[in-house]
Amino acid sequence: CSTIREILVGAEEAYGPLDAIRFKEGKDRIAVRSYSRLHKDSESFSRAIRSLLEKGSHVAVTGMTSYAWIVTYLGTVNAGNVAVPLDVSLPAQELCELVDRSDAEALVLDEVRSDVAAMVKARCPKLKYLILMHQEEDDEAALSFNRLLEKYEGSSDYEPSPEELCTIMFTSGTTGKSKGVMLTHRNLAENATCLDMRIPSRTVLLSVLPIHHAYCLSMDVLKGISLG
Numbered sequence: 001c002s003t004i005r006e007i008l009v010g011a012e013e014a015y016g017p018l019d020a021i022r023f024k025e026g027k028d029r030i031a032v033r034s035y036s037r038l039h040k041d042s043e044s045f046s047r048a049i050r051s052l053l054e055k056g057s058h059v060a061v062t063g064m065t066s067y068a069w070i071v072t073y074l075g076t077v078n079a080g081n082v083a084v085p086l087d088v089s090l091p092a093q094e095l096c097e098l099v100d101r102s103d104a105e106a107l108v109l110d111e112v113r114s115d116v117a118a119m120v121k122a123r124c125p126k127l128k129y130l131i132l133m134h135q136e137e138d139d140e141a142a143l144s145f146n147r148l149l150e151k152y153e154g155s156s157d158y159e160p161s162p163e164e165l166c167t168i169m170f171t172s173g174t175t176g177k178s179k180g181v182m183l184t185h186r187n188l189a190e191n192a193t194c195l196d197m198r199i200p201s202r203t204v205l206l207s208v209l210p211i212h213h214a215y216c217l218s219m220d221v222l223k224g225i226s227l228g
Helices: 004-015 035-052 067-077 092-101 111-123 145-151 185-193 214-226
Strands: 019-025 029-034 058-062 082-085 104-109 129-132 165-170 180-184
Touching (some): 004 035, 004 185, 004 214, 019 035, 029 035, 067 082, 067 145, 092 104, 092 111, 104 111, 111 129, 129 145, 180 185, 185 214
Parallel strands (some): 058 082
Antiparallel strands (some): 019 029, 165 180
């Protein structure tokens, strides 16, 4: 596969109704989303983000590992936009600085970083939209992630090219200021699918690494989806 959309479409064709992602909802309930549902929700987010921003615009995402995070990422890059995954554990001021430095025009985040939601618009003049994964209704300050999926439910026919800019990942900054690394669809898709790790199809993967890291995104999420 040379694009992330090829990975997702191929997985849905092979494993459609089977479980793609399982996650805890509340204390005792395990929620399940199929490959067909994952594809559908990501395309709905693609339609939503295209209605808000021009093609090629940058969308930052931060939060704990979640189904909504994965849908945001897939929907963003498969709409021809650029995803900017950010470390959820960074201080609020540093997160705001990276949102601004990355030229993000939308920020998607969960309730863990409500402190960022309170300050980001004042500190990031290029930011046009704040989208909250946990908010049930739109308000003057932010849009609701779930409402966007409902409002723009439908299929997306956009086909990213392998050489299209897909993701900007920031380095950890151990030797100085964090640097934004520009990655194409081919960079990520071929990195995830070129290696035969001899993992049988339908193996259950438990993701414990930070989801904004390149290894987790490539090998847990993208490779996991490609293998069903």
